[in-house]
Amino acid sequence: MPRPRSLSTDQLGAAALAVIDRDGLAALTMRTVAAELRMSTMALYRYVADREELTGLVVEQVLxxxxxxxxxxxxxWTExxxxxxxxxxxxxxxHPAVVPLTPLHRHRSMSILRWxxxxLGILTEAGIDGPHRVVALRALLSYVNGAVQLEHLGPLSGAGTVAMSELPRADFPLLAETARHARxxxxxxxxxxxxxxxxxGLTRSIR
Structure with a gap:
């Protein structure tokens, strides 16, 4: 396949994201992205060093x-x-499959850093600072990452929840009941x- 004259980071990120959206995160390789761009794998190495650099471009593409x-x-401040x-x-x-990539690039992604x-500015103005601010920030990041994955990759109304709702009541009474409500x-x-x-909880923790 011929090498394109020039590719931007946006084009590279968009191609990598297209692979993930279509085939999943595990399908993202230098070879599959090169094929998406209609170029050879070796030609792609002229633009990015490895798969990790590609995932960074994907994060920037989304965020x-x-x-x-x-x-x-x-x-x-809560609003x-x-x-x-x-x-x-x-x-x-x-693009929920991209969520696991965001923690990997949290120290390098300009989009994540600006967000x-x-x-942090909002938390500081609210009186949350020092080590408590660290915990608050990480709690927020953990929540949004986990919630998005659950919403799109393991929703409460999915087959797994149905199966849990049918567990033996004698062994899992609370789990079965909770799963029924979850539906x-x-x-x-x-x-x-x-x-x-x-x-x-964050509000109550402000001294």
Whole structure:
């Protein structure tokens, strides 16, 4: 396959993302991305060093469109944080397979760094600082990453939940009952309620 005259990082990221969206994260290799770009694998190495660099471009492709400016300071700090978290959720909703990549690039991705700086500013203004701010930030990141994966890759209404609801009551009475209730909880309700719990806990922790 002929080598294109020039490729931008956006084009490389878009091609890698197309592979992931179509075939899953495990399918992302230098060879599959080269094929997506209609070029040889060796030619692709002229642009990126390895698969890890490709995954970094994918993260930027997905999160680069996230608005990282701070919400209105007139809003309560909890609503400001909620807005920032929702922006991440919306950005990755169409590409949930990318979620596991974000922790790997959290120290290098400019998009993640800008988002994080804004969230840290909101937390600081709310009186959350020092080691407590570290824990608060990581709790928020862990929540949004985990919630998006559960919503798209293991939803409450899936076959696994149905199977758990049918477990023997004598052995798993609470799990079976919880699974039955889970089938009635929609993804929006689950995400919002979970975030409410987290923000409530952060609010109570402010001295």
């Amino acid at each position: 680069g469109a996230v608005d990282t400016t701070a919400p209105s300071a007139e809003l309560p 400001q944080v909620r807005t920032m978290v929702e922006r991440i959720r919306v950005a990755v909703a169409a 994080t700086e804004t969230v 009635q909880v929609g993804p929006e309700e689950e995400f919002t309620a979970g975030l409410d719990i987290l923000l409530h």
